[in-house]
Amino acid sequence: MKRVLAGIRASWGGQLISTAESFAIVPIYLAYWSAGRYGEWLALSALVAYLGTLDFGMNMAGGNKLTQLYSHGDFVNYGRYQRAALLFYVAIAAVGSLILGLIAWLLPISQMLGFQETSSREAGLVCFLLGSQVLWSLPGGLITGIYRTTGDVATSQWVRNATSIIGIAASAACLLFHGGMAAMALVQLTCLSIGVTGVLIHVRRRFPELMPTL
Numbered sequence: 001m002k003r004v005l006a007g008i009r010a011s012w013g014g015q016l017i018s019t020a021e022s023f024a025i026v027p028i029y030l031a032y033w034s035a036g037r038y039g040e041w042l043a044l045s046a047l048v049a050y051l052g053t054l055d056f057g058m059n060m061a062g063g064n065k066l067t068q069l070y071s072h073g074d075f076v077n078y079g080r081y082q083r084a085a086l087l088f089y090v091a092i093a094a095v096g097s098l099i100l101g102l103i104a105w106l107l108p109i110s111q112m113l114g115f116q117e118t119s120s121r122e123a124g125l126v127c128f129l130l131g132s133q134v135l136w137s138l139p140g141g142l143i144t145g146i147y148r149t150t151g152d153v154a155t156s157q158w159v160r161n162a163t164s165i166i167g168i169a170a171s172a173a174c175l176l177f178h179g180g181m182a183a184m185a186l187v188q189l190t191c192l193s194i195g196v197t198g199v200l201i202h203v204r205r206r207f208p209e210l211m212p213t214l
Contacts, residue, residue, distance in 0.1 A: 011157055017164050025168060032175045037117045041181055044123065047113075048131040051100075052138075054092050058085055059141050066149040075209050078149075082142075086212050089139035096135045097128075104128040122182060129185035133192055140196040146203055146210055163195035 029038050062085040069078040104124035109115075115123060147156035170187045179187070204211050 017161055017168075021164070021168050025171060028172055028175050032178060034117065037181070040113075040115045040118045040123075041126075041184070043113055043115075044109075044126050044181075045130055048100075048127060048134050051096060051131055051134040054096065054135070055138055058088060059138070059145065062142065063145050063148060066145075067151070070149050070210075071151075078210065079213075082210075082212055083214060085142055086139055087214055089142055090214065093132075093135040093138055097132050100131040100135070101128050104131075118181065122180070126181045126185045129182065129189055133185070133189045136189075137192055140192055143196055143203075143212055144199050146199070146207065146212070150207065150210070159195065159199055163191060166194065167191040 029041075033041070062081065065081055066078055066085075069075075069081065104127045107124070108120045109127055110118050110120040110123040113123070118126075144159050145156055147153070147159065167188060170191055171184060174184050174187045200212075
């Protein structure tokens with residue numbers, strides 16, 4: 001019961017953080033970027049968001065299977081399924097990043113989308129960085145979900161909440177220092193890396209038998 005209540009509180013915390021981000025960050029964007037530039041940023045973000053469909057339901061299916069194996073204490077098969085899922089995600093993220101990089105380099109994305117304030121080179125770089133964030137969040141989500149497979153849904157959610165808070169603060173700092181779209185995309189990709197690295201360090205100390213490997 002305690003874990004259920006903790007999970008609910010963590011979920012509510014995530015909703016509050018998401019709401020606060022909408023109210024706090026958007027005015028800062030518009031204070032340092034023009035409305036047109038911010039609109040082009042949103043267009044690129046929405047474009048690469050479709051890469052998230054490459055998940056193919058693996059996170060949910062894999063998470064359910066790993067939860068079942070953990071509850072039975074079957075760490076041998078837990079590791080086997082975890083490695084298979086992680087390899088699947090890493091392969092998609094690596095190949096997807098390569099293809100995305102070629103597309104961003106070769107195609108005049110800015111002209112294709114009718115941008116007025118973003119050059120093709122900048123649009124391509126931003127598209128690559130934002131797309132890489134979406135692609136590498138797939139294996140990152142599997143790693144962060146380790147807590148959920150142990151029944152600790154709250155910790156898994158609070159990790160996401162903490163990553164969101166770091167991302168909000170870093171994005172605000174980037175804007176305050178007059179960072180451009182490429183800098184903003186790089187900041188968000190870096191925040192993802194920091195969050196996943198923190199989870200790996202903690203899991204290695206607390207659940208060494210669940211440490212993900214390839």
